[in-house]
Amino acid sequence: xxxxxxxxxxxxxxxxxxxxxxxxxxxxxxxxxxxxxxxxxxxxxxxxxxxxxxxxxxxxxxxxxxxxxxxxxxxxxxxxxxxxxxxxxxxxxxxxxxxxxxxxxxxxxxxxxxxxxxxxxxxxxxxxxxxxxxxxxxxxxxxxxxxxxxxxxxxxxxxxxxxxxxxxxxxxxxxxxxxxxxxxxxxxxxxxxxxxxxxxxxxxxxxxxxxxxxxxxxxxxxxxxxxxxxxxxxxxxxxxxxxxxxxxxxxxxxxxxxxxxxxxxxxxxxxxxxxxxxxxxxxxxxxxxxxxxxxxxxxxxxxxxxxxxxxxxxxxxxxxxxxxxxxxxxxxxxxxxxxxxxxx
Numbered sequence: 001x002x003x004x005x006x007x008x009x010x011x012x013x014x015x016x017x018x019x020x021x022x023x024x025x026x027x028x029x030x031x032x033x034x035x036x037x038x039x040x041x042x043x044x045x046x047x048x049x050x051x052x053x054x055x056x057x058x059x060x061x062x063x064x065x066x067x068x069x070x071x072x073x074x075x076x077x078x079x080x081x082x083x084x085x086x087x088x089x090x091x092x093x094x095x096x097x098x099x100x101x102x103x104x105x106x107x108x109x110x111x112x113x114x115x116x117x118x119x120x121x122x123x124x125x126x127x128x129x130x131x132x133x134x135x136x137x138x139x140x141x142x143x144x145x146x147x148x149x150x151x152x153x154x155x156x157x158x159x160x161x162x163x164x165x166x167x168x169x170x171x172x173x174x175x176x177x178x179x180x181x182x183x184x185x186x187x188x189x190x191x192x193x194x195x196x197x198x199x200x201x202x203x204x205x206x207x208x209x210x211x212x213x214x215x216x217x218x219x220x221x222x223x224x225x226x227x228x229x230x231x232x233x234x235x236x237x238x239x240x241x242x243x244x245x246x247x248x249x250x251x252x253x254x255x256x257x258x259x260x261x262x263x264x265x266x267x268x269x270x271x272x273x274x275x276x277x278x279x280x281x282x283x284x285x286x287x288x289x290x291x292x293x294x295x296x297x298x299x300x301x302x303x304x305x306x307x308x309x310x311x312x313x314x315x316x317x318x319x320x321x322x323x324x325x326x327x328x329x330x331x332x333x334x335x336x337x338x339x340x341x342x343x344x
Contacts, residue, residue, distance in 0.1 A: 012328055028303050035307050040163030046193040047073065047168065066168045070161075077157065083224060103285060109132065185321050192314055197283045200230035203273050207240065207266045214258050214265075217247055226266065230274070231310045233293045237270040288316060289338030 012184040027034060048068045049319020054065035216222070221245045229236035229243075241263060248259045300308035316336065323333035 009328075016328070024303065031304050035304050036159040037163050038311060038315075039307065040160045040167055042189065042193065042311070043073070043160070043164050044167040045189050046197070049163075049190060049194070051168070063169070070165065070168070073124065073164075074161070080224065083220060181321065181325055185318050188317060188321065189314055192317070195278065196231060197272055199278045199281065200227045203227060203230045203240075203269060206269045206273075210265045210269065211244060211262055214261050216244055216254070216258070216262050217251055218244075222266075224249075226270075228310075230270075233297060233310075233313055234290070235297065237274050241267045243268055287337045288313070289336065292316065292336045292338065 017018050049073075050069050051062065051065045054060045054068065058065075060068070138256045204223040204225075204227025206223075207226040211219035211222050220238075225243055226240040228242040232239075244266070248254055248262050270285050293313060293316070297309055297312045300312040300315060302308075304311070320333050320336045322334070323329040
C-alpha cells in the first residue's frame with residue numbers, strides 16, 4: 001500500500017513537471033496574444049472598483065460608468081504618450097550638445113589614463129577617435145529605436161484597449177462580486193494594484209519634483225520612469241535611481257551638488273516608500289519570499305520580456321493562491337512563501 005502511494009505520488013509529480021514545461025512553452029509561443037490579454041485583465045480588475053464607485057455614489061448606469069472609466073484611462077495614456085513624445089524631441093534637439101559633452105568627458109578620462117593622451121580631433125587613426133564619433137551616432141540610433149518602440153507600444157496598446165472593452169462590457173450586467181478562489185484572487189489583485197499604483201505615483205511625483213527642483217533635464221520623464229519601474233520589484237527601484245545619471249553627466253553646467261542630489265535624493269525616496277511605507281500598506285497579502293520574487297522576475301522576464309517583469313509579482317501570487325487549493329501543490333505554495341519546513 002505504501003509502495004502504491006509512493007508510486008502514485010511520483011507519477012503525479014512527473015505529470016506536474018511535464019504540464020509545467022508545456023504551459024511555459026505555451027506562454028512563450030503565445031506571448032503576442034497572451035501578454036495584451038493579461039494586461040487587459042489586470043487593467044479591468046483595477047478599473048472595476050472605480051466603475052462600482054460611480055454606480056453606487058453617482059447612480060450612473062453601469063455601461064456609462066464603464067465608458068467614463070475607459071475615457072479616463074485613455075486620457076492618462078494619451079498624456080503619458082505626449083510626455084514621452086516631447087522628451088524624444090528634446091533628446092533629438094540636444095543630441096549635438098550631448099555629443100560635445102561626451103567628447104569633453106572622454107578627453108578628461110583619456111588625459112588621466114596611464115597611456116599617453118592622444119589628439120581626439122579629426123584624426124581617424126587617433127586612439128580615442130571612436131569614442132568621440134560613436135556617441136552622436138548612438139544618440140541618433142537611440143532616437144530612432146525609441147520612436148519605433150513607441151509605435152509598437154501604441155499598436156499593442158490598441159489591442160489591450162480592445163480586450164479591456166470586451167472584459168468590462170462583458171461583465172457590465174453582473175454586479176455581484178466573484179466568489180471562491182477567483183474571488184480571493186480578484187480581491188488580492190485589487191489590493192495589490194491599488195497599493196502599488198498609489199506608492200508608484202508618489203514615487204514618480206517625488207522623483208520628478210526633486211529632479212525638477214535640481215534643474216535636471218527630462219525631470220518629468222524620469223518621474224514617469226520611476227512610476228513605471230516601481231512595478232518591477234527590487235531591480236526597478238535601482239534602475240530608476242540610476243537612470244538620470246547619463247543625462248546628469250552629459251548636461252553642461254551641472255554642479256557636483258546637483259549631480260549628487262539627483263542620485264541621492266531619489267534613492268532616499270525609493271528606499272522610504274518602497275521599504276517602509278509599502279510593506280505597511282501591502283501587509284502580507286501575497287506572502288512571497290524575496291528570493292521567490294527575484295527568481296520569478298527572471299522567469300517571467302525570459303518568457304514575456306519587460307511586460308513579464310512588470311507582471312511577475314501578481315502572476316506568481318495567483319499561482320501561489322491556486323497551489324494552496326490542492327493538497328499535492330500545497331507544499332509548492334509553502335516554498336513560494338519561504339516556508340520550506342511544513343507548518344505544524
